[in-house]
Amino acid sequence: MVFFTPGSLILYRASASLLPQWPAVVCTDDVAPANFVQNRADGYVSLVLLMGEEQQFRWAHTTEMHDFDPFVPFTDEETVENTPGLGDAYEMANFALEAGFGLDHWREQVRKPITISSSGSEDGDADSDPEMRLALRASREHYFGKAPKKRSAILPTPSLSPPKRIRRPSTRFDAFKPAAKTPSSSHPTLSDPWQRHEDPCARSTSTDKNSGIRATHQKTTQWTPFVQRSFMDRLRHGPSSSKPVDDEIEGELCESKDFVQVLVGPKSEVSTLHKQAVWDRDYFRETRLSNLNYFDQNDDGIWQLKHPRLHEIEPADFAFAAEFLESGDFGHKYPEGDEEVHEAFAESISAWDTAEKLGMTDLLDHICDKMERIAPWDMWDVLAFACQVFTSPPPDLTAQTRMKDILATDIAEHYWIYIEDDHLSTTFVQRLRDLPELEHVIYVKRAKALKIRLGLEEEEDVMDMD
Incomplete structure (x- = not known):
């Protein structure tokens, strides 16, 4: 019999x-209203x-209770998308998991009116009570109002037993460590990284000479900030994390030859990068050994990066790659504490997906480091x-092989924890x-x-015999 603890x-x-x-x-x-508890169902049941x-x-x-799996929205996207309310349910559950809500939190929440039903009823009667609907809406806004509005990066969150996380031991078993690390390639850097702001919608009225990504209103296109919408966006970041944002510059972009437009995502949202940050990247333009060139000019004479896979990338994911192109790094530079490490890990996963699709080998190496x-x-x-x-399609780049080794080594090192937990x-x-x-x-x-x-143990046995 499977037993699940309260909370x-x-x-x-x-x-x-x-x-x-x-x-x-x-x-x-x-936790439940008294009148509901009085009508307990027959048999051994849990609330x-x-x-x-x-x-x-x-x-x-x-038999109706099963282990919670935060991966379901990714492994069974079709079911989640086609079942009304299921996506919101996973969004709320994963946010609660990340926030570490305990039983006291749920007890506090249900002091407000909510729908109750028995095991045999699939539909509540909340729709017939306007006050009940308002209470439900307020409860939902309470949850999602606490959730971060901006990008965090993929991810199934930590331990399924709030509020604790499953963390590995601090000591490492040396036998699992790789013999040597693959040297990473050097990356061009700028003097300063992006300017970061607490309010991603804030706009500067003056030009910041050290800004990485800049935007402007101009004749043909309008800057659209990187806005996150999916439930994974709430799952990946904490409220205090830093996220790349854009600065507005004065003047018409079409009058400058120092910038390149990048049209990202299915809606071709425009980001603007310094030309020097992208022009000499051999995965975007290589004319010495091949005719590779993803740059072109539009009708207004503005340079644009037209990579065939840019439409597959979410603008929020591209933001981390863009920050790397401008500054040589992205996201949390030196994370401190479990929460920031978790966020930095999530940012790396977002950046990794973009780097794979665009063939950005230097970014892949940087993420490994x-x-x-x-x-x-x-x-x-x-x-x-x-x-x-491990589900990435070919080609297997050096950094991909290296990352597989890093992750598989860590899992192998803690194999029995994964098995027994x-x-x-x-x-x-x-x-x-x-x-x-x-x-x-x-x-x-x-x-x-x-x-x-085993070899070390045999040597110790021989030494003991001597």
Whole structure:
């Protein structure tokens, strides 16, 4: 019998329901209204509170409760998109997981009127009560009002047992460490990185000579700031993290030859970079050994970067790559504490996806260096990034191979923690089944480490005999 402690996030589905599994939190009886508790369902049941705009209490049998999986919005996007309210439910659950909400938080929330129903009812009666609808809306705005409005980067959040995170031991097993690190390429840098502001919508009325990315209104296109909209945007960043923003410059951009426009995303949102930051990148323009050239001029004579995969990239993800092009770094430079490390890790995943699509080998190398510098990492983050890296299509660049080694080494080093932890185990085993290359690399590294360990033990035995 699976037992979930109060305050744990789970996935709930009534035995006769055709709906997919739904995010919920296990509650104690004192959380629900007294009249609901008095009508306890027959058998061994637990009280659960369903997530979403219309939060509902249910009596759940053990067979109706399943381990919570924050990866579902990425592994089963079609179901989440086609089920009304399910995306919001995962958004609320993952934000609660990241924030570390405990049972006291849910007890406080349900002091407001919410919908209650028994296990056999799929629909509440909240729609018939205007005051109830207002209370539900206020509750939902309370959650999402706390969520960060800007980008964080992918990711399944840490431990599934709020408010604690699963962290690895501080000591590392030397047998898992790679023999040598691949040297990273040098990166051009500017004197100062981007200017950063707490308010991403704030505009400067004067020109900042040290700004990295600049924008202006001009005849053909209008700057659109990098705005995040998906629930992953709330999942990835904390409210205090730094995010790249744009500065407005005076004058018409079309009159300057020192800038290049980059049209990003399916809606071709325009960002503007210094020409010197992108012009000599051999993955954008290489005329000595090939005819590679992704630069072109539009009808107004403005230079534009027209890479064939730019439309596949979210503007928010490109923002980190743009910051790297301008300054040689991005996001948190020297993160301190678990939260900033988590955010820096998330930023790296966003930047990695962009770098792979654009072939930015120097950015890939930089991310590898940064990952090693900010270790140790959260175990959920490592697993999520490994899933992304090990599903990347060819070609296998040097940095991709290096990142696979970094992540697989870390997982192999903590293999038994992944296997034995109640919250990690199910998801970890499923990911190994889905990614045979990841499983193979982990086992090879474990076998090598075990051989070294056995050799050391044999030497110690011989020394003891002497």
